[in-house]
Amino acid sequence: MIGNRDRYARLEVHLADGGQDDDVMGFTRAQVIHDCLDAYEAHLDLLRTV
Numbered sequence: 001m002i003g004n005r006d007r008y009a010r011l012e013v014h015l016a017d018g019g020q021d022d023d024v025m026g027f028t029r030a031q032v033i034h035d036c037l038d039a040y041e042a043h044l045d046l047l048r049t050v
Helices: 029-049
Strands: 010-015 018-023
Touching: none
Parallel strands: none
Antiparallel strands: 010 018
16 A cells, blocks of 8 residues: 555544554555444444443
């Protein structure tokens, strides 16, 4: 996903209780998309249990 090795990518999720770091360094574009979808599905599961 990142062509230049001097760059760094980071996905930041901010919740009411604070932020969560999700390091996507070295992920492909497809892996980043799946990581986002997995986090969203986990969030939906949490909402269903409340």
